[in-house]
Amino acid sequence: MTPDGMDLFVSPIEINDHHGVGILLRRYFPDSARAISLRSTSLHGGDEPFGSRHWELFSRFLPLPEVEARLRMLLATARIRRILAVPYFREDFIHAALARRITGAPLCTFIMDDQNVFAPEVPDAWVADLLAASDLRLGISPELCEAYRRKFGLRMDAMPPVLPPGPEPVPNHWIPGRDTSVxxxxxxxxxxxxxxxxxxxxxxxxxxxxxxxxxxxxxxxxxxxxxxxxxxxxxxxxxxxxxxxxxxxxxxxxxxxxxxxxxxxxxxxxxxxxxxxxxxxxxxxxxxxxxxxxxxxxxxxxxxxxxxxxxxxxxxxxxxxxxxxxxxxxxxxxxxxxxxxxxxxxxxxHPDPGAWIWSSLEHRRALAAPWRAAFRPRRTWYGRSLERPPHLEIKPARARPHFTAPTAWAEVTDGDLPGFAFTRHHHPALAWPGTAERDLTLDGLLARLAAGLALRLAPRTGDWLLLGPDAAGVASSAPEGVRLWHVPDPRGWINAGLPHSVPWMLPAGRTPAGTTPRGRFDAILAPTVASLIQEHEADAMSAWKAFVRTGAAEDAFQVHGFNGVLHETFFHAHGLYWQLRDEIAALRGRPGRDEILTAGDFWLLGEEAFNRVWLPVVGRSYAAFGRPFGLMHAWRGR
The missing domain is CATH 3.40.50.2000 (Glycogen Phosphorylase B;)
Known part of the structure; x- marks a missing residue:
């Protein structure tokens, strides 16, 4: 622990002279002996002459609770007295807001590059969280400050990349007219x-x-x-x-x-x-x-x-x-x-830009500064006022999407379907009560979740198509007015172009033998479609997307399940999850990577269960392969 406290600098990469932000920070804070840098990635091999301690927290593919736990471990080794964040990546916004909450230290956020208003790389919610948590908000230009004020409704003060006075400027000694070539x-x-x-x-x-x-x-x-x-x-x-x-x-x-x-x-x-x-x-x-x-x-x-x-x-x-x-x-x-x-x-x-930042942070407002005069309203030779940037259509920030997650089937409604887009902590108990987590299989969990949703929300009459390991369970519980069909050879059916006919589709449960489907299906349950279609099979994926539309009735209930893998260096979800999300109107706005990782109750398959089922197939360890999880699209209509 440091008795006098340390200054925490949150930045995207190493603070050095290889990029403009690094040059600026080193110029503003030449004495960085009491500085700790926290970066989200490295682009220069860890070369960081700034600060006495250098932390890298590569959290791009970590669930939010794990990000907070790792950051708490780092922050426990120092007493942070104040924080300056210069965010760029999504993770920088998260790190800075968490550091403010964990330490309680005053926070200045200095946005030098837009990654939200005109470059939608960072979700609104993370920018809003950080700006709201900040005691002082600075922007590199008045245009940036105005754009963020319009979108997020919070004051931002302009601080251009001013320089210390330094040596006297060298007078311009070019002489007009001396040479016709310029x-x-x-x-x-x-x-x-x-x-x-x-x-x-x-x-x-x-x-x-x-x-x-x-x-x-x-x-x-x-x-x-x-x-x-x-x-x-x-x-x-x-x-x-x-x-x-x-x-x-x-x-x-x-x-x-x-x-x-x-x-x-x-x-x-x-x-x-x-x-x-x-x-x-x-x-x-x-x-x-x-x-x-x-x-x-x-x-x-x-x-x-x-x-x-x-x-x-x-x-x-x-x-x-x-x-x-x-x-x-x-x-x-x-x-x-x-x-x-x-x-x-x-x-x-300015004689000491860094001291001005710290003093302004101490007062919780931007203090008087010489550059204010540079941004006063004035007329140009074009006769136009430069008081504000030109009018731009900047929409207000969108609130963080909230996906409800009922813990009992009796509570589930159509409005809760987005909450089933990814496996959550309570899903094993909801779908497979009494089963130890080490005994779970991911395909089995998705199949039981799909069956539970169908039995709760699918039409009580008509034809249901079943694809997956729990077809027998659905057949035994389906309403009496439902005719059930299953595909005994799903892979052959896909290779044949998904024909809507016998012998590919056979009756199941109480449905009489010898009957045929009457037309489009009123429910399609495909909780393990990702295990049937490989992502490199473009024709099969296109055929499946076409079947989703042509094989389903107008108000059909559909559930499609997919596997995903989370590793510290990547987040992978089956391509069909993203394509259906983009192409089916009812699925737009369903959770993406950011919403999944930051949900707080994101469930991943444990190592014991992985070793039992996945390891013999993939031949790689849990740490090397990554942590499997489930994804699901459930919706009504086409």
């Missing part, structure tokens, strides 16, 4: 291959020379070849120390910063609309070179340069690109924007 610098990353190709084409057709600084060209998704880029007019300079970079940038007329166009071709709208590249503030405060944002003027980057009058915007279009260069290199305008950059420096620097 060479520009470029900084920043290009986050998608299609956008990169548009940039290359624009530069190539414009005949302009670009010097690209930074690690951007190393991105694997760009497929950038130095020689090919040079033919396009883009010379890759690479990463330089900041002092050298500032001196070099000051010799250029302008710096190009690529972003998105906010149209149908924008393949990263979250970044374009809401993110403010930290290198833009470096250019504005250390090199003081006008900025040409290559992208839409209403992007966060575009609004930033227009708000401060330190640059201009253009599209990925040769004529617009050349016009933007001419605009910024006109002598009087270039001089005015260099003067604006000098004024902007006072608003975009």
């Amino acid at each position: 060479t520009c610098a470029m900084i920043g990353n290009v986050w998608t291959r299609p956008r990169f190709e548009r940039l290359r084409r624009t530069v190539r057709e414009a005949g302009v020379r670009i010097h690209w600084y930074g690690n951007g060209p190393k991105a694997s998704w760009l497929g950038a070849d130095r020689d090919e880029l040079a033919k396009d007019g883009i010379d890759v300079i690479g990463f330089l120390p900041e002092g050298d970079l500032a001196r070099l940038l000051s010799s250029y007329p302008l710096v190009v910063v690529p972003t998105g166009e906010l149209n149908a071709d924008d393949d990263n709208p979250a970044f374009s609309r809401l993110s403010l590249p930290s290198r833009m503030l470096f250019v504005a405060t250390r090199a003081q070179v006008p900025i040409l944002v290559m992208g839409h003027g209403e992007s966060a980057a575009g609004r930033f340069v227009r708000r401060l009058r330190i640059g201009n915007c253009c599209g990925y279009n040769t004529d617009q690109f050349l016009a933007g260069i001419r605009h910024l290199t006109e002598a009087d305008r270039h001089a005015r924007q260099c003067a604006n950059l000098k004024r902007a420096r006072r608003m975009l620097t």
